[in-house]
Structure formats: structure tokens, C-alpha cells
Amino acid sequence: MSDLPLIQADRAVPPPASTTSTGGRRRRLRLLSRTDRVVITLMVLVPLLLVTGFVWLPAAATVLLSGTNWDGIGPLNEIEFVGARNYDDVVNIYPPFVPAIQHNLLWLAALFVVATPFGMFLAVLLDKELRGSRFYQTALYLPVVLSLALIGFVWQLLYSRDQGLINAVFNSNVDWYGDSNVNIWAVLVASGWRHVGYIMLLYLAGLKGVDPSLREAAAVDGASEARTFFRVVFPVLRPINIIVLVVTVIESLRAFDLVWVVNKGRNGLELISALVTQNVVGEASRIGFGSALATIMLVVSLVFITIYLATVMRENRE
């Protein structure tokens, strides 16, 4: 589930026939029998209850718990509200917090500055209808079907100190996963390896939807290929750019599997998501404290989810 889907409006699809004036809608509703109305209610209500119960209520509970001193074991009626104390503790007396924030930002920067542009670059190259394009695409896309947990194991074969290929070839003695100075970079390479193929695929789909006459017009005007891309094609891809941006941000925020299989997010691999998990299933269960961390994640993600929804829904209406 570390994948973020591309949810994008279908520009090729005409908008739903908007023949329904208010009067028409009422008439249609009245046409529904009692059974029909019960069926419709159930069709919406059952999935809605599931999503509310398993996603939205826990999200709300996380925010509430972040203001309490609950220990996670005692009865719920012994909960006391402590205001912003958990947040204060997180920022001031929790040593892994600052490294975790730094690592999450580094994760975002690495994906955004290196992996995402590279994926886009490959998509532009592959969009040229080359011979063998299918092979290139498959090779680049293959890591995307593997789970990030598995990717941690696959790269261990290259990174391991005593049995890894890298040390064998370069005659070095670096513990790529264990050394807290380098391990964040090691996992970032593995994570970028997967991200590139994913972004490549998203842009490739976007590029196929670009009106060819735009490019032809630019070519007639004598614009170079690079100029055509940056001045003509890239602006047209705006919705996809926004979606890729949000996907990258949320992927960096949700990064978890890879560091968890390496060392449970310690010793150089601290991430907010791993800290939250350590505070619940780890040795010390500090609920209010963990909830404060989780709330920070929620707030950041909700900002970007809102941007995302606004983009895809606007595309949808157009």
C-alpha cells in the first residue's frame, strides 16, 4: 500500500449529460420505488460506515488523543486533557524528532529533485515511439510491482557489509544499512529506484494525452525540442504536474516499509511514521505522545490531499 495511485480526471471522457434540472431530479427521485430507495441507501451506507469507522474516526481520535495523557492501557474515562504538552515534549525532549523531520524532508528532496525529474526525462525519451520502447518501459517499471519491504531485502544483497556486492567490487568495508552516516542515502537510492519507474509511467500517460498539433505548430515555428517541451508541453501537463507533486510529497510522508525492514527506523533512519509506530507497538507505549506525532503527519498530509482533490475534481468538471 505504499503506492499512491494516479487519480486523474479523464479528459477524453465527455462530462456526464447534465440534463438534470432540479425539477427533473425531483421527478426522477419520485420514480424510485421504496425498495430502490432502501437499496441506494445501503449501497452508500455500508461502504461509508466502513471508511468512517476504520479511517475517519481513528483520524479524529488521533487528534483528540494528542491532547491527553492516556497511557494506552487504562480505561478511557481516566483520560485527562493536558493541552499542548505532548507537542511541547515532542519538539523539546524527544531526541529522534528533529532527525526524523530532517529525514522526511531529505526523502522529499531526493525524490523531488532527483527521482521525479529523472522519471519525467525518461518518459519524454520514451514518448518518441522508439523501437524497443516496450522493453525499456518494462525494465524501468518492474521495481514498481515489488513491495518496498521486499526492495529492502533485494538491496541488502548489494549493501551488506560482508556479503554485499558493492563492498566486494570496490573492496570497501562500509555497512551501508548499519552506518548512521550513510544508511539514509542507501535507502534513498533504493526508494528512488522504485519511484523513477512510477513517475515515468504517470508522465508517459500524460504525454500521450497531449494534442500532437501543439508540437507540430511549435516545430513549424522552428522551436528546438527542449524549448518545445518546456514552453509548450510542460505547461499543458499542469494537472499531471500537480498530481505528481502531491504524490511525491505523500510518498515521502508515508515512507515506512523500507526503513522498518532495515532497522525499525532507528540509528540514522528515523522517520515520523516509524516513530509513531515505535510509540505504539514498541517497548514503551506513549499514546498521547505518539498521537501528537501522528497528528503532525495528518495535518501535513491533509493540506496536500486537499490540493490533490481540488485539482482532480476541477479536472473532472471540465
Add this chain to the structure above:
Amino acid sequence: MSVDTPARRRKLTPARLLLHGFLIAVSLAWLFPIAWAVLTSLRSYDYTAANGYVSFGGWTFDNYVTAWRTAEFGQHFLNSLYITVPAVLLTLFLASCVAFVIARFSWKLNVVLLGVFTAANLLPQQALLIPLFRMFTEVPLPEFLSDSELLYDSYWGLILINVAFQCGFCVFVLSNYMKALPRDLYEAAMVDGASIWRQYWQVTMPLCRPALAALATLEVTWIYNEFFWATVLMRTGDKFPVTSSLNNLRGEFFTDNNLVSAGSVLVAIPTLVIFFMLQRHFVRGLTLGASKG
């Protein structure tokens, strides 16, 4: 994907050759870690320990046999099956119900409904863990459903949480797909006196087969690959699905990378098979909506 039409195929200029050279190099670099894992898994530990990994020889299938036996892969694959199949079917069913209502009627609340589902798919799972963990340890299940007698440490819990998370994506894709279907279909069905349920099941669903196939391929891969929920919401070792069981096997495999690679290849095989057999569906699922066909 891209069709090589003779008319558009250009001559091999030096620039083209350079481009192909670059793409081949990148593709091989991208395939390399996987190829290395396969290669390592086929060599005996004694041979690579004596001669190093940069050597040739020591070919054997024993790693697979040992890994399969010590790690009880049979059981873990079954667990993945028990979780993935019901979760995917339930996700597609529930999501298509909501999508149908959203696409079929133009109510003001549809946008809100779509937002509630889609956003749920994008939230960071870890941020919901604390209340969910407590909830899972409080909700009882009868013993014939789970020997833990709780939602915690049961297949049911994992199925439900996966469904709740994955519904959003499917609702979004399916509702877009269904909105594109001609509305005359429903008018005709109404004239025939078809109930809402029949319109959904016998008119809309058969037309959504391409979208459902693409989503099913994608969801099978995602739920099979799911790591976090199984790691935190399961306890009994032999109930873990295969993706998260790998981590528990780490201790046993710790000193032997050849075994680790055999285990990794075994875990990767189902997703690779799906990918190669259903690549079209897979790619379409991810980009559904971005381009037609």
C-alpha cells in the same frame, strides 16, 4: 503500448543511436538489482563464502528448498491468499456500489462523498494506528472466526482495514468510468421497469469490465504487497501474510544472503507473474483516466 508504425519510424541517426545506448544502459541498471537477487539465490552459500560473490559457479536450487522449508512459505502464501482474495472482491463490490450511486444520480452530496472516499485512500496509515490498534484489541470476534477472538491478530481485521483503505481509489476510478457511460441505458432500463439493483448489476457492471479488470490487477498487487497493517495488527507468527513474514524470518536468515535472496525471489514471483501476464491491465489501472485505452 506505443505502436511502431513504419511511417513514424525514423532512420537510425547517431543521435538515435546515442538515445538507444542511454536507454539500454538505464534499463539494464534498473534490472540489475533484481537480476542479482535471482543470481545469488541460485548459488550455494559455501561456494560464495569461499570464493566471494564476484565469482562464477556453485549453482544450486538448495536455497529455495531450504528457504521454503524453514520459512514455511506454503503457510504464508496461503495467508496472503486468504487476505488478498476476499479483500479485493469486497473492495471492488463496495466501491462499485458507491461509484454507481455517484455516477447515476446527480446529487449535491456526491462531491462530498467522493472526497470522503478518495481522501481516505491518501492518509498516512501510521497516523491512524493508535486508535485503530486499541479498537482492534477491543472488538471481539467469535472463536470460529478467529482463534484470537479479537479483530486484532485475525484475517478478518486485515481484510477490513485493507478494504477500508483501498475503497477510495476504486470509487474514484469507477465513478469516472461510469459517468462516461451513455445515460440512455438507464432511461431504457427504467422504461423496462428495471430496479436500481438490476440497473447496477445487469446494466452498469458488465460495461465496467475493463475498469474492473484493471483495478483488480492493481489491488491484488497492492494488498499482496501490503506490509504495515499486517506487521502491526498481527501477532501469531504463522498467520502473517508473506510480505510481512519476510521481516520475521530475518533472524533465521541473518547470516546467509543466498537464503535471503531465495526468499525474496519467492515473495516476488506472484507479483512478477501478475505483472507479466496482465501488464496491460496493470498499467491501465494506474493511469486509468490519464489516457484512453
